[in-house]
Amino acid sequence: MASPTSPVMWPLSLILLLPLLFFILKKKIQDHIRQRKHLPPGPPRLPIIGNLHQLGVLPHQSLWNFSKKYGPVMLLQLGRVPVLIVSSADAAKEVLKTHDINTCSRPLLAGTGKLSYNYLDVAFTPYGDYWREMRKICVLELFSAKRVQSFQFVREEEIDLLIDSIYKSSSSATAVDLSEKTLSLTANITCRVAFGKGFQERGLSHERFQEVIHEGLAMLGSFSAADFFPYVGWIVDRLTGLHARLERNFQEFDVFYQKVIDDHIQKGTKEPGQEDIIDVLLRLERFQTESGTIQFSEDHIKAILMDSDYEISLSFVLACKTPQSYEKSTRRNQNLRWNKRKVSESDIEKLGYFKMVVMETLRLHPPGTLLIPRETMSQFSINGYEIQPKTRIQVNVWAIGRDPKIWRNPEEFFPERFIDNPIDFKGQNFEMLPFGGGRRGCPGIVMGLATVELALANLLFCFDWKLPFDMKVEDINMEEAAGLTVYKKASLLLVPIRYQPA
Numbered sequence: 394m395a396s397p398t399s400p401v402m403w404p405l406s407l408i409l410l411l412p413l414l415f416f417i418l419k420k421k422i423q424d425h426i427r428q429r430k431h432l433p434p435g436p437p438r439l440p441i442i443g444n445l446h447q448l449g450v451l452p453h454q455s456l457w458n459f460s461k462k463y464g465p466v467m468l469l470q471l472g473r474v475p476v477l478i479v480s481s482a483d484a485a486k487e488v489l490k491t492h493d494i495n496t497c498s499r500p501l502l503a504g505t506g507k508l509s510y511n512y513l514d515v516a517f518t519p520y521g522d523y524w525r526e527m528r529k530i531c532v533l534e535l536f537s538a539k540r541v542q543s544f545q546f547v548r549e550e551e552i553d554l555l556i557d558s559i560y561k562s563s564s565s566a567t568a569v570d571l572s573e574k575t576l577s578l579t580a581n582i583t584c585r586v587a588f589g590k591g592f593q594e595r596g597l598s599h600e601r602f603q604e605v606i607h608e609g610l611a612m613l614g615s616f617s618a619a620d621f622f623p624y625v626g627w628i629v630d631r632l633t634g635l636h637a638r639l640e641r642n643f644q645e646f647d648v649f650y651q652k653v654i655d656d657h658i659q660k661g662t663k664e665p666g667q668e669d670i671i672d673v674l675l676r677l678e679r680f681q682t683e684s685g686t687i688q689f690s691e692d693h694i695k696a697i698l699m700d701s702d703y704e705i706s707l708s709f710v711l712a713c714k715t716p717q718s719y720e721k722s723t724r725r726n727q728n729l730r731w732n733k734r735k736v737s738e739s740d741i742e743k744l745g746y747f748k749m750v751v752m753e754t755l756r757l758h759p760p761g762t763l764l765i766p767r768e769t770m771s772q773f774s775i776n777g778y779e780i781q782p783k784t785r786i787q788v789n790v791w792a793i794g795r796d797p798k799i800w801r802n803p804e805e806f807f808p809e810r811f812i813d814n815p816i817d818f819k820g821q822n823f824e825m826l827p828f829g830g831g832r833r834g835c836p837g838i839v840m841g842l843a844t845v846e847l848a849l850a851n852l853l854f855c856f857d858w859k860l861p862f863d864m865k866v867e868d869i870n871m872e873e874a875a876g877l878t879v880y881k882k883a884s885l886l887l888v889p890i891r892y893q894p895a
């Protein structure tokens with residue numbers, strides 16, 4: 394038998410060594426290119442897939458770990474796409490403020506393209522005149538303080554119903570599934586704000602609507618090969634069934650939206666103060682068509698509805714994610730209770746401690762952990778590194794919210810950290826960016842917060858909350874589930890104890 398050192402084995406050893414040699418050589422060439430172009434550092438990549446295999450189920454967490462080794466500005470290669478990951482407040486400021494104009498486009502992605510009727514919406518459409526015009530229209534007509542105000546009665550009525558249903562459980566001291574309750578509240582508010590009537594009146598199932606929205610959010614967050622391997626990725630998406638799933642989800646939305654739009658057209662125009670979102674969009678369709686700025690069609694209306702529905706749902710991811718907020722506030726609630734049955738919107742401003750609970754929730758659990766991806770339009774430099782055009786950018790706001798250089802004991806839920814702290818979350822302070830920032834920052838902050846704050850304030854005001862079956866806070870499963878937004882994997886079960894004002 395030939396010994397391993399015998400000349401007969403050499404060719405075989407060489408063949409076995411070839412892939413290793415190839416890998417080392419490729420890495421050397423990549424490092425050389427990186428240094429020559431001053432590209433940011435990043436973890437070693439594999440041929441073809443780059444760093445895709447290292448993202449894990451919860452990319453914001455894997456990327457946070459990488460940033461501890463490679464720094465706050467990293468470059469990863471995901472398939473064919475270079476992706477810049479930003480994980481510090483200073484670097485986020487560079488991207489979202491200093492270089493906002495270089496970085497404010499959105500990439501064309503399979504899911505966002507389909508669900509936005511080929512980029513007729515605001516959130517996913519690339520930067521340009523169309524986006525500017527649509528954003529202006531939406532900010533003026535749909536997300537304005539006046540419009541938010543006009544839906545106050547919807548929020549109050551729906552939250553009243555929620556609280557009444559929890560009163561029933563409190564009388565028998567049974568645990569309430571708060572995740573389920575808040576999600577169904579979202580679905581009801583979304584339906585009434587967008588379509589004018591509740592599900593029952595429309596003959597629809599809110600469970601089904603919720604499922605369809607969740608499926609859509611899951612689609613937007615799932616791995617699509619086409620997003621990382623242009624030209625060939627779509628074949629993989631067809632084989633894995635992702636393409637068909639997306640198509641089905643889109644069809645369900647489309648049929649639903651069409652039905653409601655037709656119904657509105659049939660009923661005719663309403664007085665300005667009584668309009669729901671579809672009425673506003675139909676009015677815009679008529680007006681825009683006459684004035685000729687953007688030729689609004691029903692597809693434009695559906696694309697905007699899609700943005701709004703997802704975003705309103707996103708609001709409620711917050712409410713069911715922080716058992717600590719229920720615990721903490723229960724202890725501090727005595728400060729904010731007075732002789733009233735429920736909290737109204739005008740009360741919220743007086744609830745100083747509660748406001749800090751909301752801030753702390755947004756710091757630790759921003760629903761959009763990596764913001765919506767941006768894409769660079771031109772070259773720019775950050776921390777001395779050159780960033781090329783067509784680079785995708787993800788800002789890891791989840792990591793920034795737990796950066797020990799900014800936040801003391803960052804993992805602790807400690808609302809008091811905001812006492813006399815000027816940091817705000819509206820996009821001007823880069824230490825905390827739950828709504829993003831710059832040109833593409835969230836225009837729906839007022840509407841989003843109005844709903845979350847009112848619901849959360851009432852849940853905390855009307856009840857003390859207890860963990861069921863002698864559970865401790867540490868026992869709660871805080872594991873996150875992946876998607877475009879991050880959900881808590883397990884439902885939040887708590888026992889309500891009715892608060893009786895003196």
Ligand code: HEM
Pocket residue numbers: 515516517528536700701702704705707708709711760761764765766827828829830831832833834835836837838840841842845
């Ligand atoms: C608590 C609730 C909400 C949170 C946490 C939230 C968060 C976000 C985030 C992180 C972005 C991406 C920002 C960026 O890329 O820099 C965004 C964009 C956006 N949000 Fe919200 N949002 C909320 C509620 C809403 C509501 C209620 C609406 C409207 C009904 C809305 C409409 C939008 C739109 C249209 C964009 C895209 C802006 C653009 O690309 O120009 N959001 N939101």
